[in-house]
Amino acid sequence: MRTDEGPRPRGVLVVDDDPPAARYLEVALTEAGFEVRAVAGGLEALLAIERSPPALVITDLQMPGMSGLELLTLVRQRWPEMAVIVVSAASEVATIVEAIRLGAVNYLVKPVPPARIHAAAAQAMAGLRRQNAPAQDVSIAEIIGQTPAMVQVRHAIALAARSDANVVVTGETGTGKELVARAIRRLWFAGAPRPFVAHNCALTPADLFDSEFFGHRRGSFTGADRDRSGLLREADGGILFLDELECLSPHNQAKMLRVLDDGEVRPVGSEQVHSVSVRFIAATNRDPRAMLAARELREDLYFRLRGFQIELPPLAKRREDIPLIATHYLAPSRKRLTPEALVALTAHPWPGNVRELRSVVEVAAATSTVDLIDEGDLGLTSTGRRSTPAAPAPPERALSLQKSERQTILAALAAHGGNRVRAAEALGIHRSTLRRKLREIGMDDDKPD
Ligand SMILES: Nc1ncnc2c1ncn2[C@@H]1O[C@H](COP(=O)(O)OP(=O)(O)OP(=O)(O)O)[C@@H](O)[C@H]1O
Numbered sequence: 001m002r003t004d005e006g007p008r009p010r011g012v013l014v015v016d017d018d019p020p021a022a023r024y025l026e027v028a029l030t031e032a033g034f035e036v037r038a039v040a041g042g043l044e045a046l047l048a049i050e051r052s053p054p055a056l057v058i059t060d061l062q063m064p065g066m067s068g069l070e071l072l073t074l075v076r077q078r079w080p081e082m083a084v085i086v087v088s089a090a091s092e093v094a095t096i097v098e099a100i101r102l103g104a105v106n107y108l109v110k111p112v113p114p115a116r117i118h119a120a121a122a123q124a125m126a127g128l129r130r131q132n133a134p135a136q137d138v139s140i141a142e143i144i145g146q147t148p149a150m151v152q153v154r155h156a157i158a159l160a161a162r163s164d165a166n167v168v169v170t171g172e173t174g175t176g177k178e179l180v181a182r183a184i185r186r187l188w189f190a191g192a193p194r195p196f197v198a199h200n201c202a203l204t205p206a207d208l209f210d211s212e213f214f215g216h217r218r219g220s221f222t223g224a225d226r227d228r229s230g231l232l233r234e235a236d237g238g239i240l241f242l243d244e245l246e247c248l249s250p251h252n253q254a255k256m257l258r259v260l261d262d263g264e265v266r267p268v269g270s271e272q273v274h275s276v277s278v279r280f281i282a283a284t285n286r287d288p289r290a291m292l293a294a295r296e297l298r299e300d301l302y303f304r305l306r307g308f309q310i311e312l313p314p315l316a317k318r319r320e321d322i323p324l325i326a327t328h329y330l331a332p333s334r335k336r337l338t339p340e341a342l343v344a345l346t347a348h349p350w351p352g353n354v355r356e357l358r359s360v361v362e363v364a365a366a367t368s369t370v371d372l373i374d375e376g377d378l379g380l381t382s383t384g385r386r387s388t389p390a391a392p393a394p395p396e397r398a399l400s401l402q403k404s405e406r407q408t409i410l411a412a413l414a415a416h417g418g419n420r421v422r423a424a425e426a427l428g429i430h431r432s433t434l435r436r437k438l439r440e441i442g443m444d445d446d447k448p449d
C-alpha cells in the first residue's frame, strides 16, 4: 500500500554477496541515521522488498546468480518509485552509463568513504521527496497531449471530478493511469484535503486481502502485533486507487463488491462494524471486456466500478503527441533535440509508452555532454528497439537457451514481487521445477516456497 507519505523515508536495503562489504555499508548508513537491512543476493533482495519496501536500494554489481544490473532492472520495473544506487569495484565508463540508463540514481566506486555513502543516500532520498511531491498534485494541464483522444481524456477527467461516481481507467503500462487518478483527485477535492490511498492489487497475497483491506485487531492472527485500520478505513471520505485490478482474485472481488454495496467494514478478529464512504478509482492494463469474457473479472463488480471509464491510448497510436511530451521532459535540462532525434523518437514503437519516452529523454539529457541531443544520444537502435531495454526482454541477438530461460524466470519473479509460487504459476511450471531451475542458475536461497 502507498499512502501519500510514500515509502518509509529512511529505509535502505543493502545488497552485497560479500559479507564484510555489506556490513561496512550497513554500519556506515546506520551511523548516519538510516534504517538499514542487508541481504546477500538479488533474489533475497526482491523478497525483502516485497515484505517491506525500503526507500532506497544500494546494490553491488557483480554477484553470483542475479547481477546488480539485473536487480536494478527488476526493481525499476516493479517499484518505479524506489531509488537504486549501484556500488562496484568496476569503474569502467560503459558500466556506469549502463547503470544510469537502467535508472540508477547514482553509481559509487569501491572503496567508498563513509561520507560519500551518507551524501549519496541523503541525495537519493531528497530526490525521492521531490519526485513524490508533484505526484500528489497533478493538474489536468500536466497530462500532455493534443491528439483528439487526449483532449477527450482531459474532458472525461473534468466530468468525473464533478461527480462522486467510481472510475475505471484502462491503458497499457506507462500510459498515465495513475496520473489520471491523481488529476481527478485534485479537481474533485477542490482544496479540501481528503485521503488518497494507492494500492497495487498485485502486491497483496490473496490470503492477506482481509487484513489489508478491512484491517485487523491486535492478536487476531500470528504476526498481528498491533491494530490495523485497513485500506478502506484509511481511504474513508476520499479515494482508494486500486492499481492492477486484474490481480484481484474472484473470491476477493466478491468481498470488494459487498463493500461497494453496503459500505461496511469489519476488521479481522473484531465484532465492530464501521461504515465507510470511499470513492474507487480502479486501473488495469488489460481490456475489461476480455477479462469479463474469460470470467476473470466479475461483471457485477465491474459495473459498480465503472461509473466512468477512461481509456488511455498507447503512445504509438498518438504519435503527434511525442514531440510535445519529449520537449516537456527535456525542458528542465535546457537542452534541445535535433530534427533527426525528434524523427527517431516519433518513429519508435514505445512499448513502455510515456514512461519509457520520459526515461529515454531524461537519461539522454543527463548523459549527453552537449546541449543539442542527436539521434545517436538517445540509445534507440535502427530496428526501433532501445539498445538497453528497460525490461529483461530477450534481445534479438541469438541467446543461449539457458540464458533466455534465466531471463524469463527473472522476469516472472519480478512480475510477482519475488513470490515463487505465483511466478511458477505464471510460467506454467510446478513450483518444484522452478525451485530446481533456480538452483541450476545459482539463485536458490534454500527457503521453503
Ligand atoms: N500524458 C502524459 N503527459 C505527461 N506525462 C505523462 C503522461 N502520461 C504518462 N506520463 C508520465 O509517464 C509516467 C507513467 O505514468 P503512470 O504511472 O501514470 O502510468 P500507468 O499507466 O499507471 O503505468 P503502469 O500500468 O505501469 O502502472 C509518469 O512519469 C507520468 O508522469
Ligand SMILES: [Mg+2]
Residues within 6 Å of the ligand: 177, 178, 243, 283
Ligand atoms: Mg500505474
